[in-house]
Amino acid sequence: MKEDEDKARRRLLVLQIVQPGLAGLMDGSVSTLAPVFAAALATENSWDAFLVGIAASLGAGISMGIAEALSDDGSLTGPGHPWVRGVIRGAMTTLGGIGHTVRFLISQFQLALSIAIAVVLLALAVITWVRHPFMDTPVFSAALQVGLGGALVFVTGILIGKS
Secondary structure (H helix, E strand, O other): HHHHHHHHHHHHHHHHHHHHHHHHHHHHHHHHHHHHHHHHHHHHHHHHHHHHHHHHHHHHHHHHHHHHHHOOOOOOOOOHHHHHHHHHHHHHHHHHHHHHHHHOOHHHHHHHHHHHHHHHHHHHHHHHHHHHHHHHOHHHHHHHHHHHHOOOHHHHHHHOOOO
């Protein structure tokens, strides 16, 4: 009986908090890579990259939060109240994008770029780590999925920024 309650509590935690938070963090971290790094490499100006990154982060956060809030009300899948999930997903999407964007407040462009790249790698590692215990994803599989997705988007930003 106690074991069943613990499993049910864990399932609710994963469905209501971890899953929308992780999806948001992944989306924010990855979806803002291309515009931020394209702007950074095209202009070689930290402030321009910062403005693009903030716009992309906030826009993605609002979009993903609303999309989650307007999704299933829980009657079909039972993931909890959609507005709570929406706030969590929107906030984490914004946080994921801002994580590597704020580095462009450093006026020295090369330093800002180097730190932003390091932060992106750290964020992808954190996402990989969270996927393992909470989503029952093997570490290698999680790293491959997150790394491949991040690399594809990052390369897209580089190619566009350098064109």
